[in-house]
Amino acid sequence: MALTAEKAEAIGEVTAYGLVPGGLFEDEEALEAVGAGTRRDTEIGYIVVEDSLGRTLGAYAKDVYRVVESIRHGERDIGKVHARQLSRARCGPSAAGSR
Numbered sequence: 001m002a003l004t005a006e007k008a009e010a011i012g013e014v015t016a017y018g019l020v021p022g023g024l025f026e027d028e029e030a031l032e033a034v035g036a037g038t039r040r041d042t043e044i045g046y047i048v049v050e051d052s053l054g055r056t057l058g059a060y061a062k063d064v065y066r067v068v069e070s071i072r073h074g075e076r077d078i079g080k081v082h083a084r085q086l087s088r089a090r091c092g093p094s095a096a097g098s099r
Helices: 005-024 028-039 093-097
Strands: 046-050 056-061 064-073 076-086
Touching: 005 028, 028 046, 028 056
Parallel strands: none
Antiparallel strands: 046 056, 064 076
16 A cells, blocks of 8 residues: 555654654653654655754654755855655555655
8 A cells, every 4th residue: 555645644643743742851762652653654764853943853764765965056055955765666556656
């Protein structure tokens, strides 16, 4: 079964809800426990958890091809683009066409 947008949103919502106590009390063990549960879903390719300032608290990726490219204007670095793609072996027929 391919990961659908609806399922991805549901997993994101459930994961976010589960992270509230760990986030409020800065409890890394609680945050890891929720992340571990989400990572068990075989259709999840990656998870990134950020705080309210956009800092990455944790990230996990599996079977993902990741590219990071600098955004440049002349010689000046003005940002970065992060692109990820699940390996084709993990994408179902309907998921491959929607990426």
